[in-house]
Amino acid sequence: MEPFDKDELSDRELDAILAAWESPPAPARLRAAVFPEASKPWWRALWSASIRVPVPVACFLVLALAFAAWRWFPPAAPRAVTKTVYRDRIVRAPADTAGSNSHQLQPVAELRVRIIRSRNAKN
Amino acid sequence: MTPQTAFDQYHQAVYSFAYRLTGRADVAEDIAQECFLALVRAPLRYDPSRGSMKVYLFSIVRNLALKRYRDGRAEQAMDGPEDLPAIDPRASLEASSAVAAAVAGLPQLQQEALILFQYEGATLEEIAQIVGTDVGTVKSRLHRARERLRRVLAAYGKVGSAHGTV
Numbered sequence: 001m002e003p004f005d006k007d008e009l010s011d012r013e014l015d016a017i018l019a020a021w022e023s024p025p026a027p028a029r030l031r032a033a034v035f036p037e038a039s040k041p042w043w044r045a046l047w048s049a050s051i052r053v054p055v056p057v058a059c060f061l062v063l064a065l066a067f068a069a070w071r072w073f074p075p076a077a078p079r080a081v082t083k084t085v086y087r088d089r090i091v092r093a094p095a096d097t098a099g100s101n102s103h104q105l106q107p108v109a110e111l112r113v114r115i116i117r118s119r120n121a122k123n
Numbered sequence: 124m125t126p127q128t129a130f131d132q133y134h135q136a137v138y139s140f141a142y143r144l145t146g147r148a149d150v151a152e153d154i155a156q157e158c159f160l161a162l163v164r165a166p167l168r169y170d171p172s173r174g175s176m177k178v179y180l181f182s183i184v185r186n187l188a189l190k191r192y193r194d195g196r197a198e199q200a201m202d203g204p205e206d207l208p209a210i211d212p213r214a215s216l217e218a219s220s221a222v223a224a225a226v227a228g229l230p231q232l233q234q235e236a237l238i239l240f241q242y243e244g245a246t247l248e249e250i251a252q253i254v255g256t257d258v259g260t261v262k263s264r265l266h267r268a269r270e271r272l273r274r275v276l277a278a279y280g281k282v283g284s285a286h287g288t289v
Contacts, residue, residue: 011269
């Protein structure tokens with residue numbers, strides 16, 4: 001024995017029963033999930049923005065930047081040591097420190113003796 | 124039509140279709156989100172000459188729901204059993220639950236045709252485009268679906284009307 005009768009419904013009865021099944025409204029968070037950038041302020045979108053660059057382009061850019069840096073900022077040359085020599089300055093070693101300056105004394109390569117007679121000298 | 128316009132116009136219909144196909148709000152939300160993300164990512168894939176935006180979106184929803192259906196019920200045949208058990212109205216006196224259970228018990232192809240026609244207001248031609256078949260097949264599926272529901276919900280209708288008269 002069937003638990004309940006199985007008489008078929010008419011079209012109108014069936015439509016009326018089917019209409020009882022309602023769908024819940026779509027959740028409001030659906031929009032934010034589909035359009036996340038539109039729901040964020042522009043500066044936050046800019047902060048988290050990203051671009052996709054193909055590897056060959058990225059390699060070229062890196063090489064170009066390296067070349068530009070090398071071209072415009074060449075590596076520093078060895079620093080030249082400049083010594084100012086005062087030609088007309090006569091350094092007189094103090095008498096008591098003559099020994100300490102002895103390493104500056106060099107042997108004379110050529111000695112030219114020039115005798116200057118005094119005007120008052122007599123043969 | 125921009126993705127934003129399409130979302131404004133169809134997001135409720137897309138969500139409802141997904142909800143009725145799957146019977147779960149969370150899954151429907153995921154499917155609706157995937158559907159519109161597909162449109163956002165590749166808007167040029169929509170070809171107006173092949174159908175309306177509604178047809179395009181519903182096709183995406185159907186494919187996503189079918190994928191989940193296959194993943195979850197791979198062992199069950201698409202056409203389902205011929206004889207569905209009648210719903211006992213004493214166990215489910217709420218009409219909404221009874222109808223949901225009855226529609227969920229339909230074979231997948233009949234179920235989607237009935238939902239599109241009965242709830243989403245799609246025409247036979249639109250249903251044929253969405254499910255990728257001809258109008259005659261859609262008519263046949265609709266007829267069989269309604270016949271099944273007529274039998275399954277018969278007792279409920281009787282009890283429901285009895286409750287209404289008491």
